[in-house]
Amino acid sequence: MTRAPLAWSMRIGLCILGAYVALALISLVWTPYDPLSPGVGDSFLPPSVEFPLGTDRLGSDVLSRLMAGTQYNLGIALVAVILALVIGSALGVVAGYYGGATDIAISRSVEIFQAFPGVLFAMLVVKAVGPGVLNIILVLSFIGIPDYARLARAEVQSRRNWPYAEAARMVGNRSWQVAFRHLLPNSMGPLLAFTSINAAFVSLVTASLGFLGLGLNPNTPEWGNMIARGQDGVMTGEWWVSFFPGLAILGMTGAFYLLGDALADLADPRRRR
Amino acid sequence: MRAEPYVVLRTSGLTKLYPVGGSRRLVALSGVDIDLAEGETLALVGESGSGKSTFARCALRLVEPSDGDVLINGRSIRSLGALGLAELYGEVQMVFQDPNASLNPRMTVRQVVHEPLRLHLRMPFAKREKRAIELMEMVGLTPAHLDRYPHELSGGQRQRVGIARALAAEPNIVILDEPTASLDVSVRGQMLELLKRLQAELKLAYLFISHDLQVVRHMADRVAVMYLGGIVESGRTEDVFARPLHPYTRALLSAAPVARWGVKRQRLRLAGEIPSPIDPPDACRLVGRCPMQQPACTTRRPPLIDAGGGHAVACPVVLA
Amino acid sequence: MSSPLLEIEGLSGSFRSPNGALTPVLHDVSFAVPRGTVTAIVGETGSGKSLTALSILGIQPPTFQRSAGRILFDGRDLLTLKPEEMRGIRGRRISIVFQDARAALNPVFTVGRQLADVHRLHHGGSASRAMKRTIEALRAVSIPEPERRARQYPHEFSGGMAQRAMIALAALVCEPELLILDEPTTGLDVTIQAAIMELIGDLVRERGLTACLITHDLGVVAETCDRVVVMNAGRVVETGTTEAIFTRPRQDYTRRLLAASQLGETPEMIEA
Numbered sequence: 001m002t003r004a005p006l007a008w009s010m011r012i013g014l015c016i017l018g019a020y021v022a023l024a025l026i027s028l029v030w031t032p033y034d035p036l037s038p039g040v041g042d043s044f045l046p047p048s049v050e051f052p053l054g055t056d057r058l059g060s061d062v063l064s065r066l067m068a069g070t071q072y073n074l075g076i077a078l079v080a081v082i083l084a085l086v087i088g089s090a091l092g093v094v095a096g097y098y099g100g101a102t103d104i105a106i107s108r109s110v111e112i113f114q115a116f117p118g119v120l121f122a123m124l125v126v127k128a129v130g131p132g133v134l135n136i137i138l139v140l141s142f143i144g145i146p147d148y149a150r151l152a153r154a155e156v157q158s159r160r161n162w163p164y165a166e167a168a169r170m171v172g173n174r175s176w177q178v179a180f181r182h183l184l185p186n187s188m189g190p191l192l193a194f195t196s197i198n199a200a201f202v203s204l205v206t207a208s209l210g211f212l213g214l215g216l217n218p219n220t221p222e223w224g225n226m227i228a229r230g231q232d233g234v235m236t237g238e239w240w241v242s243f244f245p246g247l248a249i250l251g252m253t254g255a256f257y258l259l260g261d262a263l264a265d266l267a268d269p270r271r272r273r
Numbered sequence: 274m275r276a277e278p279y280v281v282l283r284t285s286g287l288t289k290l291y292p293v294g295g296s297r298r299l300v301a302l303s304g305v306d307i308d309l310a311e312g313e314t315l316a317l318v319g320e321s322g323s324g325k326s327t328f329a330r331c332a333l334r335l336v337e338p339s340d341g342d343v344l345i346n347g348r349s350i351r352s353l354g355a356l357g358l359a360e361l362y363g364e365v366q367m368v369f370q371d372p373n374a375s376l377n378p379r380m381t382v383r384q385v386v387h388e389p390l391r392l393h394l395r396m397p398f399a400k401r402e403k404r405a406i407e408l409m410e411m412v413g414l415t416p417a418h419l420d421r422y423p424h425e426l427s428g429g430q431r432q433r434v435g436i437a438r439a440l441a442a443e444p445n446i447v448i449l450d451e452p453t454a455s456l457d458v459s460v461r462g463q464m465l466e467l468l469k470r471l472q473a474e475l476k477l478a479y480l481f482i483s484h485d486l487q488v489v490r491h492m493a494d495r496v497a498v499m500y501l502g503g504i505v506e507s508g509r510t511e512d513v514f515a516r517p518l519h520p521y522t523r524a525l526l527s528a529a530p531v532a533r534w535g536v537k538r539q540r541l542r543l544a545g546e547i548p549s550p551i552d553p554p555d556a557c558r559l560v561g562r563c564p565m566q567q568p569a570c571t572t573r574r575p576p577l578i579d580a581g582g583g584h585a586v587a588c589p590v591v592l593a
Numbered sequence: 594m595s596s597p598l599l600e601i602e603g604l605s606g607s608f609r610s611p612n613g614a615l616t617p618v619l620h621d622v623s624f625a626v627p628r629g630t631v632t633a634i635v636g637e638t639g640s641g642k643s644l645t646a647l648s649i650l651g652i653q654p655p656t657f658q659r660s661a662g663r664i665l666f667d668g669r670d671l672l673t674l675k676p677e678e679m680r681g682i683r684g685r686r687i688s689i690v691f692q693d694a695r696a697a698l699n700p701v702f703t704v705g706r707q708l709a710d711v712h713r714l715h716h717g718g719s720a721s722r723a724m725k726r727t728i729e730a731l732r733a734v735s736i737p738e739p740e741r742r743a744r745q746y747p748h749e750f751s752g753g754m755a756q757r758a759m760i761a762l763a764a765l766v767c768e769p770e771l772l773i774l775d776e777p778t779t780g781l782d783v784t785i786q787a788a789i790m791e792l793i794g795d796l797v798r799e800r801g802l803t804a805c806l807i808t809h810d811l812g813v814v815a816e817t818c819d820r821v822v823v824m825n826a827g828r829v830v831e832t833g834t835t836e837a838i839f840t841r842p843r844q845d846y847t848r849r850l851l852a853a854s855q856l857g858e859t860p861e862m863i864e865a
Contacts, residue, residue, distance in 0.1 A: 163371060167369060167375045167376070169358075172363065172442070173359075185377075320782035457809065458854050462853045484782065528787035530783070542788075
């Protein structure tokens, strides 16, 4: 069985994302210089053969830090999105399938939460509980949960009285099995398509928190941190310190957007040929 | 002494009301009684809005009835919990109208057919696979079809998969909800023959829901005609078709299209269209449409009256 | 004997898939629709009957590519007309009734307004005159209380009533020479279906219309149609008068289709 050829936008998205994954994996075993140690070169050296992306104020190698940062930015985005997808869809499926008081309880909680601006919420929580990779992941996934829950609820609700849901009950499935084994897989298209938008959003917020100094330890080579460290240089001509991490964020966000429907396609046998 | 046939499915006073705002109620089903005997085919005939599909779903508690009881193989299903219902569906199964909508698009035929074997009969994989191949052959498909997705099958093949799924659990009652309504006529005949053959081989009782009188005549031992949530006439198929009593049955039969040249029939016309099922008055449901209407028809709803030989009709006027 | 109102000659074509592959769907389709008759095009799923009908109006799906053939309407080849010339014919000289009437009506306007708008578009005149004609048309298709019904929205119409309104629009408001009916009674209850078919027969006879009925149901054909075109898998299998098709079918496919439609019923069973 072969799949229909993917659109060019999706191929480009997949290639860029693949490059980031490769970069993250390589950085686990090798970087040109130690990304954490300052003074591997003079401060504010422009891009050269020795330091391809230059050095920052503390004389750290920007390329090494950028590579190591991929672990954080990509890792946080992926884990936060998967967590939000799993928890949000589960809540949505339960609300959509069982309806009644369960639905009202879940839907109202979700709506109340959505009335908060997500980024502001993330800043407040991180400020309160302190920085750290785990905290950031939890907060960012929490922001995504309502969207997944609402999407999953709408999808499941529109399908719960379909004949194949009735048929699933008739062949001996319990109601939770009908909801999660039959209805949820058929609702995955829009959910997976949304993960790309959500992942792009999460990457941006991760970097924003880092830039505002609310994210990880300032010495961590997270891209937002790196931009913050280089922001003085933008005015005085040392553009490379902030520019390359910025470009990395742009590339990753863009790649997630480009992926879009490709993810939904992967889950649907009808789109295979 | 003649032994009474064993009744496998009996409903008494099955009623379904839907609240529609305020104290108003939509009467989808009002006090329907039927008996389905072992190995027979009982057809429920009616047009849209007659309640025949609601009846099937209430009889299986896919939709909760508002009142009345259902006995399946002698056991009341009224108070069954979730586990009991799951068990019940091993005894009574359903073939759905639109095989396209009733097959999960993400499941292969193998997964579809294995599911009831796994859940109802708790068979291990190897036994399931063997049985699945038998089922495929039983419904006129091949083992190669097990690897297909529903969208890779024709409408007729999909309906065969639907039948295989229903039979996998080894029920003795099968509810057929318009099983040929979405099929081409050339496929329809094959499907009906398949259903007849399976009934004879497996001693199945069929509750056959249809709007197609031709198909009903071809399939059913007995017929119950439904109109606006209630049965207006019932009896043996040949009696009802040869000697329809209720004005609605007559109108229905005389309106059925016939694929034959030169058939000129006396058409009995009903005035207007089916009235609203919301808060209907206690009167014959055909009031206002019926050419034989009497003043007494508007004062109460006539019950089914025996017209002899198991033929019953809810119209005192035609019997007078 | 005048020439037929519509003649389709050698119409062939294919569907083009996104990757450019061509799937032939119509093969040398030829038939004629004589003036003043009801001609049925009968076929099962995939027979090409609807595609042929839509091609007459030039509203076939964009993925359909014609490779050969002519569609002669009153002696002119419709396929050679410019889009603006085609617009002058579509809805004025040829109109169509679709299967799902309620989907064909715009849900945000009253039924009367939609019919009156079409009337003014085709015949001009004042709004009140158009509405008056609309109400007459609704009355002519036996819609009870046409004044009140004209003020209602499509969702307030039952399927049967909506189909009557569509027939009023296509046959009476547009006043076409050729009326195409694409499965007009599919999905309707048999009692409603019988009444709609009677209405169509009456309109054609009283107003001298020519009609082309697309259907999968031979039962509908027997009582209403004068001529039958049997199609299968994109080809015309057989054409003839209704009597000839039903009583002396020449082709094996027609015979099988008839047998399947009759489901083993004997004439005595039907007369009873």
